[in-house]
Amino acid sequence: MGTEESKVLQVRDLHVQLKTKNGVTDLIQDINFELKTGKILGLIGESGCGKTITSMSILQLLNPKETTIEGSIMLKGQELNGLVEKEMRKIRGKDIAFIMQNPMNAFTPVFTIGHQFVETIRSHTNWNKKQATELAIEAMKQVNLPDPDKLLKYYPFQLSGGMLQRVMIAIAASLHPAIIIADEPTTALDVNNQKKVLRHLDKVRSEYGSAILLISHDLGVIAELADEVAVMQHGKIVEKADVFQLFDAPKHEYTKKLLNARSTLYLDEPVINLI
Amino acid sequence: MSLLQVNEVTHSYENRTFFKWKNRSRKVLSDITFSIEEGTCLGILGTSGAGKSTLGKVLLGLQKPQYGQILFQGHDIYNADKHIRQKLRRDLQVVFQDSHSAVNPRMTAERIIAEPLENYEKLTLDEQKRAVIELLEKVGLGEKDLKKYPHQFSGGQLQRVNIARAIALKPKLIVLDESVSSLDMVTQTLILELLRELKEDFGLSYFFITHDIKAAYTISDTLGVLEKGELIEHYNSKKDFFTSEHPIVKEMRSSMLAEHPRFRSIGTRNSTL
Amino acid sequence: MITSIRMRFKNQRVIPICSTILGILFIIAIVAPWIAPHDPIAVNLAYKLQSPSWNYPLGTDHLGRCNLSRILYGARISLGFAMLIFISSLAIGLLIGTFSGYKGGWVDHVLMRFCDGVMAFPSLILVLGLVGIFGPGLPQVILALMLVQWVYYARMFRGMVLSLKEQNFISAAKISGSSQWKIIKNHIIPNVLPPLVVMGTLEMGWAIMDISAMSFLGLGVQSPTPEWGAMIHEGKSYIRTNPELMLYPGLSIMLVIVTFNLLGEALSERYGVKRRF
Numbered sequence: 047m048g049t050e051e052s053k054v055l056q057v058r059d060l061h062v063q064l065k066t067k068n069g070v071t072d073l074i075q076d077i078n079f080e081l082k083t084g085k086i087l088g089l090i091g092e093s094g095c096g097k098t099i100t101s102m103s104i105l106q107l108l109n110p111k112e113t114t115i116e117g118s119i120m121l122k123g124q125e126l127n128g129l130v131e132k133e134m135r136k137i138r139g140k141d142i143a144f145i146m147q148n149p150m151n152a153f154t155p156v157f158t159i160g161h162q163f164v165e166t167i168r169s170h171t172n173w174n175k176k177q178a179t180e181l182a183i184e185a186m187k188q189v190n191l192p193d194p195d196k197l198l199k200y201y202p203f204q205l206s207g208g209m210l211q212r213v214m215i216a217i218a219a220s221l222h223p224a225i226i227i228a229d230e231p232t233t234a235l236d237v238n239n240q241k242k243v244l245r246h247l248d249k250v251r252s253e254y255g256s257a258i259l260l261i262s263h264d265l266g267v268i269a270e271l272a273d274e275v276a277v278m279q280h281g282k283i284v285e286k287a288d289v290f291q292l293f294d295a296p297k298h299e300y301t302k303k304l305l306n307a308r309s310t311l312y313l314d315e316p317v318i319n320l321i
Numbered sequence: 322m323s324l325l326q327v328n329e330v331t332h333s334y335e336n337r338t339f340f341k342w343k344n345r346s347r348k349v350l351s352d353i354t355f356s357i358e359e360g361t362c363l364g365i366l367g368t369s370g371a372g373k374s375t376l377g378k379v380l381l382g383l384q385k386p387q388y389g390q391i392l393f394q395g396h397d398i399y400n401a402d403k404h405i406r407q408k409l410r411r412d413l414q415v416v417f418q419d420s421h422s423a424v425n426p427r428m429t430a431e432r433i434i435a436e437p438l439e440n441y442e443k444l445t446l447d448e449q450k451r452a453v454i455e456l457l458e459k460v461g462l463g464e465k466d467l468k469k470y471p472h473q474f475s476g477g478q479l480q481r482v483n484i485a486r487a488i489a490l491k492p493k494l495i496v497l498d499e500s501v502s503s504l505d506m507v508t509q510t511l512i513l514e515l516l517r518e519l520k521e522d523f524g525l526s527y528f529f530i531t532h533d534i535k536a537a538y539t540i541s542d543t544l545g546v547l548e549k550g551e552l553i554e555h556y557n558s559k560k561d562f563f564t565s566e567h568p569i570v571k572e573m574r575s576s577m578l579a580e581h582p583r584f585r586s587i588g589t590r591n592s593t594l
Numbered sequence: 595m596i597t598s599i600r601m602r603f604k605n606q607r608v609i610p611i612c613s614t615i616l617g618i619l620f621i622i623a624i625v626a627p628w629i630a631p632h633d634p635i636a637v638n639l640a641y642k643l644q645s646p647s648w649n650y651p652l653g654t655d656h657l658g659r660c661n662l663s664r665i666l667y668g669a670r671i672s673l674g675f676a677m678l679i680f681i682s683s684l685a686i687g688l689l690i691g692t693f694s695g696y697k698g699g700w701v702d703h704v705l706m707r708f709c710d711g712v713m714a715f716p717s718l719i720l721v722l723g724l725v726g727i728f729g730p731g732l733p734q735v736i737l738a739l740m741l742v743q744w745v746y747y748a749r750m751f752r753g754m755v756l757s758l759k760e761q762n763f764i765s766a767a768k769i770s771g772s773s774q775w776k777i778i779k780n781h782i783i784p785n786v787l788p789p790l791v792v793m794g795t796l797e798m799g800w801a802i803m804d805i806s807a808m809s810f811l812g813l814g815v816q817s818p819t820p821e822w823g824a825m826i827h828e829g830k831s832y833i834r835t836n837p838e839l840m841l842y843p844g845l846s847i848m849l850v851i852v853t854f855n856l857l858g859e860a861l862s863e864r865y866g867v868k869r870r871f
Contacts, residue, residue: 086588093476093505236368237532237576241587248587263505266578271588289582307510383765410771423762427784440771486770 054224054257055081055104060117062103070114073099074281077117081225081257086248088272088289089261090304096281097261101227103127104259105142106134122224140170143218143256147230149210153202160198163217170221185220186213188253189246208239212246219250226250227259232267244271265304269293277301322395323356324526325494330354330379330389349375350386351550357494362520362527364541364559366534366573372550373530377498380528381415382406394493411441414487418499420479424471430457430482431467437489456485460515477508481515488519494526501536513540534577538562546570612857619850623669632660634667635818643836655825655839656832657818664820665842671821672850675736676801680794683740687747692786694748695755696778706752709745717742718807725813732821735814739804747790754786796858799851806847822847 060077063070074096081087089097102108103115106126119126121141126134138144146152153162160182167178179198186194191212202210211231218226228247232240248271251258260271268275268289276286277300285298296302330353349372357363367373378384380391385399392398393409401409414437417423424433434453438444444452454464460481471479480500487495497516501509517540519525531537537544544562546554548569556562562570579585622629631651638658646653652661694705712720724738758764758781767777806823808814815821817828822843829839 092507237534237573238368240578241576245587264578265506266580269579269582270585272582273589293581304507307507378765381765381769383768407771410769413769415766415769417762417766419762423766425763425767425781425785428780436767436772437770440776483766486766 052083053080054083054122055259056118056120057100057104058118058120060100060103060115060119062099062108062116063114065112065114072281073113074103074278076282079276079283079286081259083224083257084251084255085273086251086258086260086271088268088275089259089278090263090265090268090275091278092263095278097263097278098229099281100278101144101229101259101261104227105138105144106131136170139166139223140221141223142225142227143221143223145211145214145218145226145228145231148234149207149214150202150234152214153210155202157201158198159200159202159205159213163198163213163220166217167220181220182216186216189216189219189249191216206239207235208242211235211239211243215243215246215250219254219256222254223256225259226256227261229261230263231260233262233264240267241270247271265307277304323392324359324394325357325380325528326392327353327355327380328390328392330376330386330391332375332379332384332386332388349550350379353389353550353552355545355552355555357526357528359493359526360520360524361542362529362540363543363545364529364531364537365545365547366531366537367547368532371547373532373547374498376547377415377496377528377530381413381496382410411437411490412493413496414490414492414494415496415498416480416483416487416500418502420474420476420483420503421471423483424479426471429468429470430462430474433471433482434486434489437486441490452489453485456489457482459488459519460485461511477504477512480504480512484512484515484519488523488525491523492525494528496528496530498530499532500529502531502533509536516540534562534573546573608856608860612853612860615849615853616857619669619853620673622666623673626666626670630660630663630666632663634659634663634820636660637818643832652842653836653838655829656836659818659820661838661842664825665822665846668820668822668825668843668846671732671815671819672802672805672823672847675732675805676798679736679739679743679801679805680797683743684747684790684794684797686740686744688751688783688786688790690744691748691751692755692778692782695752696759696774696782702752706749709749712742712745713749718804721804721808722811722813725808730813730816732815732819735805735808739801739808743801750790750793751786754789755782758782758785792858792861794858795854795861799854799858802847802850802854 057077057079061075062073064073077100079087089100091097099108104119104126106129108115115127117127121137126137129137153159157165160179163182164175164178167173167181168175171178173181182198183194186197189212191197197205197213205213215226215228215231226247231247232243235243244267247258247260250256258271260267262268272289274286275289275292276283277292277298278284279300285292285296285301287297292301293305296305330350331348332350333348353376355363365373365376375384379386382391382398390397390399393413396405396409398406398409398413431450431453434456435449438449438452442449442452450467453467457463457466462478462481462485466474466478466482471482474482483500500516501512504512513536516527520527520540527540529537529541538559541559544554544556544559545552546562546567546569554562554565554567554570556565563574565571582588631649636659638654640658641650641654642656642658644650644654644658650660650662652665655661655664690705694702715723720742721735721738724741725734728734728738764777764781767781772780805814805821806826809821809823810827812824812827815824817824825843826840829836829843832839
């Protein structure tokens with residue numbers, strides 16, 4: 047099974063509180079999980095259950111004036127909680143990559159894709175523009191994006207949501223990060239593009255061995271990709287299991303409720319086999 | 322006579338500029354023909370840009386198509402006289418996708434739901450209040466929600482308010498334009514359940530527009546597929562969607578996500594145990 | 595980081611402090627006849643250009659009139675009429691702008707081109723021109739200011755209505771059977787007004803400036819009516835010997851406008867409203 051070396055991220059007893067005028071509110075508590083090399087952990091729950099807070103705290107992007115973070119977040123042995131901003135900046139993008147829900151918002155509309163891709167690469171390496179461009183093209187070819195040279199010259203508004211999301215994944219993967227956090231990567235996309243994007247993510251995982259934290263409220267996404275699943279409700283992880291185990295034998299009431307929600311949308315048995 | 326009969330509806334958007342010779346038109350709907358019977362739900366599937374929302378607007382009487390007619394309860398909704406149109410109006414209602422932008426942010430739930438009642442029924446303030454409470458209870462909310470403002474509701478709850486408003490006048494047909502698409506999975510199921518109950522209890526017909534195949538299949542009786550403005554397939558029995566050999570429908574089926582990891586087409590197949 | 599703390603702190607105090615100051619000023623304007631020590635237009639040449647004393651707390655001007663009384667009465671004109679101009683031009687602009695935006699088409703085109711025409715002139719020049727036609731006098735100045743001001747509001751309201759029109763709740767209201775007028779009354783106007791109340795505080799400052807400017811030029815208030823701008827105009831001949839004749843009214847104008855502006859900025863920051871310029 048997973049040896050100590052394959053554990054890339056270890057989150058222990060993560061507890062985030064929000065400071066308000068009236069005191070403190072718990073946003074997430076008792077959060078424990080691990081990300082292993084080349085494995086995908088699915089994080090599922092309703093809107094507002096704390097999934098995004100969890101990912102934001104790993105990236106240390108929460109506002110320290112409004113929130114307190116307790117607990118340990120160890121990236122390959124280095125403690126991230128409380129790390130100085132300067133060090134954290136080196137880690138973001140290079141060791142931990144982030145893919146957000148709406149690809150349109152991730153790109154600056156006034157610069158070409160190529161410009162932003164190259165800028166990201168160069169901010170983490172010493173390469174010049176030519177080398178960075180080559181790496182960008184290579185990264186896009188690796189994940190089967192068509193015509194990478196042409197693609198680099200496009201502006202964000204010229205590409206569809208699905209295309210942009212795949213480019214974002216290519217950028218995220220280009221520096222071979224140890225971890226990729228994908229926050230609702232398919233929610234803003236058309237059904238046709240959802241599977242393409244998920245395939246893309248899977249390829250990145252198998253090519254580079256990145257560990258992926260896949261956050262979604264859609265059980266279909268989890269069923270397609272995840273190796274392990276953590277179910278969140280009201281800021282806590284209520285169940286954590288291997289994906290097959292979760293779907294076949296859910297233990298917690300809430301997990302059962304989630305799965306039953308799927309079954310009323312289930313199609314008749316004979317029809318399932320036709321898909 | 323069908324409740325709704327749509328004949329050869331065609332519509333394009335014109336990019337009108339000041340200098341007429343630069344006219345460029347974009348065909349959004351081509352020759353759409355179908356009908357909906359009383360008490361049934363027609364699900365319309367299509368990707369974004371296929372023309373689904375335009376079709377919804379045309380059906381609702383908000384956008385007159387360049388060509389074609391919409392016959393609701395036997396009357397042409399765009400060419401009938403005012404008095405008939407007013408009568409037809411109350412029988413054709415809507416629930417939009419984004420629950421928040423479909424309500425006036427400065428109105429309480431009570432006023433929002435009461436608006437159609439004010440327009441058509443002559444009720445006293447008390448009777449109106451009681452009617453609104455009854456509607457709230459039908460959709461799973463209650464008297465305590467009367468004085469709340471939209472921002473005090475969650476997306477799912479606010480969608481229930483929208484549904485309460487839509488059924489206030491006991492309509493015959495409701496256009497549901499991606500009504501559950503913005504909600505999370507659990508809430509989607511609950512709202513679909515509610516819609517199904519209401520359909521049975523009141524004999525409603527639905528025009529259910531969506532890109533989500535599973536949601537459409539759950540609530541619809543018949544299915545249609547819209548692609549680039551054309552109604553390429555129409556299945557009187559929804560099961561036929563899954564046996565159709567049409568290339569576009571096949572592509573749609575292949576883009577459906579797995580129900581259970583053992584059906585997955587991506588990801589590692591074996592349990593790690 | 596420190597600046598952001600200070601900014602948040604500032605906003606917490608600014609709104610209540612400014613509102614209090616303005617509240618006091620309005621009350622003063624209303625009760626001026628009862629608290630002013632003397633009749634502001636009573637001429638008494640024997641006492642002209644006196645320094646502050648118990649009898650005349652701010653001294654007298656070149657005609658022996660009590661400065662304090664003139665300042666207090668002047669507040670009524672500056673604040674009162676500024677309010678009048680603001681509310682009436684707002685009302686006209688609201689009606690025309692909302693109607694134009696909702697109707698669209700030809701109506702909208704024609705109305706907006708008219709507004710464009712008016713807005714092509716620097717507003718003060720246009721007011722001067724109108725006053726030239728109407729003749730000098732306070733009612734004429736107020737009328738001229740109203741006629742020029744409403745087009746800015748009309749454009750603003752029209753823009754807001756255009757974006758509101760696209761919102762689904764307007765379509766939903768139509769589908770519920772609401773008439774055009776009912777939609778404008780219940781849905782459009784209530785959503786358009788609140789940002790304007792905030793903007794109004796900034797506009798008030800401008801209105802006061804405009805009245806004072808016109809009076810300073812001798813076109814607005816006619817003597818002997820006390821008005822701050824007119825007082826500066828009258829006092830300018832004595833700038834070397836009795837600068838206070840200009841200072842008192844000048845500082846009053848400054849106090850009111852600065853307070854309005856600070857309040858307006860704090861409110862627009864708090865409620866996220868974009869400003870006119």
